[in-house]
Structure formats: C-alpha cells, structure tokens
Amino acid sequence: MKEPLGKPRKPVILQVLPALETGGLERGTIDMAIAQKEAGYEPLVASNGGMMVRELDRHGIRHITMPLHSKNIFRMRKNATRLVDLIKAEGVDLIHARSRAPAWSAYWAAQRTGIPFVTTFHGTYNFKTPLKKAYNAIMVKSDRVIAISEFIRDHILANYDVDxxxxxxxxxxxxxxxxxxxxxxxxxxxxxxxxxxLPDGVPVVMLSGRLTRWKGQTLLLEAIAKLDRKVRCILVGSDQGREAYREEVEALARKLGIDDKVHVVGNCRDMPAAYKLADVVVSASTDPEAFGRVAVEGQAMGRPVVAPAHGGAVEQIDHGVNGWLFKPGDADDLARQLEAALSLTPEERVAFHERAIENARTRFSKAQMAEKTMALYAEMLARQSKHAPVLPEGALAR
Structure with missing residues (x-):
C-alpha cells in the first residue's frame, strides 16, 4: 500500500517468479523479501502461489497470486497488464524477475511504467533451437543482470549479446x-x-538431491563399490515420481554388491541434522550446477565435502583445503577423493571442520547476498532519480 501523506515513502520492490513451492530460486526470493523488509523497503512478491507463501505471511510480507508460471504468450501478455496495474496501485519502484516467463511479463510492464527492471540468471537454460535461445534472452534484457556464480556470468557472456x-x-x-x-x-x-x-561406528557418505539422473546417484554408487572399507551411503531426496530411476538406482546397488551399504531414504525434514550425521557430504552432478547449495551447506556444518570440478562447485571449494574436487563423471577419481576425505585423522578433521565453516560464513552468508543485492537496488533507484533509499543503520547486518 502507498504510504499516507506526510510520512516518508518506503521504496517498494516487487519480485516475480513462477511459483513458491520449493527450490533454491524460491528460497532466495523469500530470503530477499525478508531482508528488504528489515532494511526499510516495502517488499511485494507475485507468483502462482504455493506452500512457501506461508513463510511470507509469517513475516507480514504481501504475496499477490498471479499465473506467472504460464508460458502461454497470451497469458504472459495479460500478466504484463496485471503487473502494470499492480505497479501503479502500489507505487512499485523496481521489479526483480527470477525466471523467464515472469521476466517477459515484467519486461513489458517495466517498459510501460518506466521503472527499473532487474533479473537474476539462475541457470544455464537449455537452448537447442534459436527460438528457445530468444526466449531465454529475456534474462539479459533487464537494466541489470544478477549472475549467481562466476560460472553463470561466463555462460551468459559466451552465449548472449550483453554488455x-x-x-x-x-x-x-x-x-x-x-x-x-x-x-x-x-x-x-x-x-x-x-x-x-544406521549402525554405530560406520562412516556415512551422504548425497543430498532429488532422485534424477543428472544428480549423479549412480556415479556415487560406482565410486562406493571401489572403496575398500566399511561405509554407509545415504541418498537423500525425493524421486518426485521418477519411480523407474529409483528402481534403477536400487538395482545398480544390488548389481555392484553394495545394496547392504546403500540407503535410499527419500525426503528429509531436518537437513542440518542429516549433514551433521554425515562423515562426508557429496555432490556428484554430471552436468555443471549454476551454484549448487549442497557443498556450501555441508561446509557450513563443518563436513568434508566432495564435488565435481565444474560449475559453481569450483568457486566454493579449495581442493584439499575445505573440500575435494573430482573429475566430473569419473567414478575412479570420485572414489579417490572419497578415500582422502574418509582418511582424515581426528586432528585433521577438527582443522578441516574449522576451515569449512569459515569458508561458508565469510563467502556465502545470506546477509552478504542481501547486502549486495540491496546495494544494486539502491544504485538503480538512485539512477531513476526518484529517491536514493537511506537504510536504517545496521539493517543489513541483521
């Protein structure tokens, strides 16, 4: 809502995304909305809704339900008109899009209202045809583009015409x-x-990620079979209806003779405890991840982490210092790095624990993400010459 006359006007930031069910994109949207409110902004979020809307409600942040998940061109155009009406009604100062379909609607709405337009480039986005690449290119048509890793920045520059x-x-x-x-x-x-x-005294190797082929569950099983030691391999994550792949994973464990070592446990509602339970946390993605939060979450819990040497992982891990990197897709090299992680002495493990936590806290904190994003907002609003927001002292540190 607009501020009453005579009161200082809060900058209004509108984030748009397809839905708020689950995932890293959605988590980042909510984290930023909360940070905006703490920093003296007026946050709004528009999406098709979902179970994560409740978290916005708990923080007193308004959500506007809109079919922004739709890729139908006519509905996208209609969404643009809805966004224009919302921008005018709420006095929105900046619109931040986090996915392609809502980005097209936000782009048209920003053009019609003249407000700054920011996008976050969350993935590599497949483009097998020129039409698909043109569709993806909306993510670089904004006034400013946020890349969630250096890997994504390099991908953008290599594949899109952008300053x-x-x-x-x-x-x-x-x-x-x-x-x-x-x-x-x-x-x-x-x-x-x-x-x-889980039996007492047996090291636990854990891979967290939905059961889908590119997350590398089968690659990890091949590596586990090469280890000459007792170990338990925990695969955490839902198959999301991919029952055939789950059966394939379980069949491979039997074929490799390690089915007694492998536990496919499905979803876990207490991931911090799961990480703390693990002796080694693994990311085994066969395709480069734009960022990949598993390695950093594992480091934040002080766990040894093993991840492929591609995508965002190479920016998160200093090999042999706060984790280990293996040749992507190479089960032999993954087994070697697992052996290195499992062979730490108690003294080495304590030192490693401290280095991993320090890396996560100094480089990948939510507060740091919010501060940098808010600085970008302030720069865009200042350029717009409406107002350069003055944030409450210490707001970004909260």
Missing part, C-alpha cells in the same frame, strides 16, 4: 543460523540415525 558491465555476480547465501553445527543437538542426529537404521 558485461550490466552483469553483477551475487552468489546465493545460506541461512547460517539454520546450518550451524552448534544449533543442532545430538538428539536430532541420533533420531535420524535411528530412523535410517
């Missing part, structure tokens, strides 16, 4: 209050170990 000066790298930030080993009592870890029927 490099428009691109700002702002890495995803983790909730370091949630992913804090000191905040996870032993009772939660014991409960998970009991639920998963």
């Amino acid at each position: 490099p000066a428009k691109i700002t790298v702002i890495r995803r930030g983790m909730d370091l209050d949630l992913f804090d080993p000191q905040a996870v009592p032993a009772s939660r870890v014991v409960q998970l170990a009991t639920d998963w029927r």
Whole structure:
C-alpha cells in the first residue's frame, strides 16, 4: 500500500517468479523479501502461489497470486497488464524477475511504467533451437543482470549479446543460523540415525538431491563399490515420481554388491541434522550446477565435502583445503577423493571442520547476498532519480 501523506515513502520492490513451492530460486526470493523488509523497503512478491507463501505471511510480507508460471504468450501478455496495474496501485519502484516467463511479463510492464527492471540468471537454460535461445534472452534484457556464480556470468557472456558491465555476480547465501553445527543437538542426529537404521561406528557418505539422473546417484554408487572399507551411503531426496530411476538406482546397488551399504531414504525434514550425521557430504552432478547449495551447506556444518570440478562447485571449494574436487563423471577419481576425505585423522578433521565453516560464513552468508543485492537496488533507484533509499543503520547486518 502507498504510504499516507506526510510520512516518508518506503521504496517498494516487487519480485516475480513462477511459483513458491520449493527450490533454491524460491528460497532466495523469500530470503530477499525478508531482508528488504528489515532494511526499510516495502517488499511485494507475485507468483502462482504455493506452500512457501506461508513463510511470507509469517513475516507480514504481501504475496499477490498471479499465473506467472504460464508460458502461454497470451497469458504472459495479460500478466504484463496485471503487473502494470499492480505497479501503479502500489507505487512499485523496481521489479526483480527470477525466471523467464515472469521476466517477459515484467519486461513489458517495466517498459510501460518506466521503472527499473532487474533479473537474476539462475541457470544455464537449455537452448537447442534459436527460438528457445530468444526466449531465454529475456534474462539479459533487464537494466541489470544478477549472475549467481562466476560460472553463470561466463555462460551468459559466451552465449548472449550483453554488455558485461550490466552483469553483477551475487552468489546465493545460506541461512547460517539454520546450518550451524552448534544449533543442532545430538538428539536430532541420533533420531535420524535411528530412523535410517544406521549402525554405530560406520562412516556415512551422504548425497543430498532429488532422485534424477543428472544428480549423479549412480556415479556415487560406482565410486562406493571401489572403496575398500566399511561405509554407509545415504541418498537423500525425493524421486518426485521418477519411480523407474529409483528402481534403477536400487538395482545398480544390488548389481555392484553394495545394496547392504546403500540407503535410499527419500525426503528429509531436518537437513542440518542429516549433514551433521554425515562423515562426508557429496555432490556428484554430471552436468555443471549454476551454484549448487549442497557443498556450501555441508561446509557450513563443518563436513568434508566432495564435488565435481565444474560449475559453481569450483568457486566454493579449495581442493584439499575445505573440500575435494573430482573429475566430473569419473567414478575412479570420485572414489579417490572419497578415500582422502574418509582418511582424515581426528586432528585433521577438527582443522578441516574449522576451515569449512569459515569458508561458508565469510563467502556465502545470506546477509552478504542481501547486502549486495540491496546495494544494486539502491544504485538503480538512485539512477531513476526518484529517491536514493537511506537504510536504517545496521539493517543489513541483521
């Protein structure tokens, strides 16, 4: 709502995305909306809705339901008109799009209203045809582009016609209050170990990610089969209806003779405890991840992390210092790096624990992500000559 006359006007930031069900894009949207409110902005979020809307409600942040998930050109055009009406009614100062379909609607609305338009480039977005590439290109038609990693920045410059000066790298930030080993009592870890029927004294190697081929579950099983030691391999994540792939993973474990070592546990509602339970956290994605939060979440919990040497992982891990990198798709090299992680002495593990946490906290905090994003907003609003927001002292540190 617009501020009453005589009161200082808060900058109004509208974020648009397809829906608020689950995922890193959605998590980043909510984190930024909360940070905006704490920093003295008036946040609005528009999407097709979903279960994560409740979190916005808890923080007193308004959500506007709109079919922004639709890729139908006529509905996208109609969404643009809806956004224009919303922008005018709420006095929106800047619109921030986080996905392609809503970005097209936001682009048209920004053109019609003259407000700044920002996009976040969250992935590599497949483009097998010129038409698909033209559709993707909306993500670089904004006034400023946020890339969530150097890998994504390089991808944008290699594949799209865009001024490099428009691109700002702002890495995803983790909730370091949630992913804090000191905040996870032993009772939660014991409960998970009991639920998963894990034997005492056997090292746990954990891969977290939905059960889909490119996440590399089968690659990890091949590597586990090469280890000459007792170990438990935990695969955390939903198959999301991919029952055939789940059966393939379980069949491969039997074929490799390691089905007694492998636990496919499905979703986990307490990931901080799951990370704390693990002796080694693995990301085994066969395709480069734009960012990939598993490695950083594992580091934040002080765990040894093994990840492929491509995509965002190479920006998160210093090989042998706060994690290990393996040759992508190479089960032999993955097994070697797992062996290195599992062979740490107690003293080495303590030192590693401290280095991993320090890396996560100094480079990938949610507060850091919010501060950099807010600085970009302030720059865009100042250019617009409406007002350069003056933030409450210390707001970004909260």
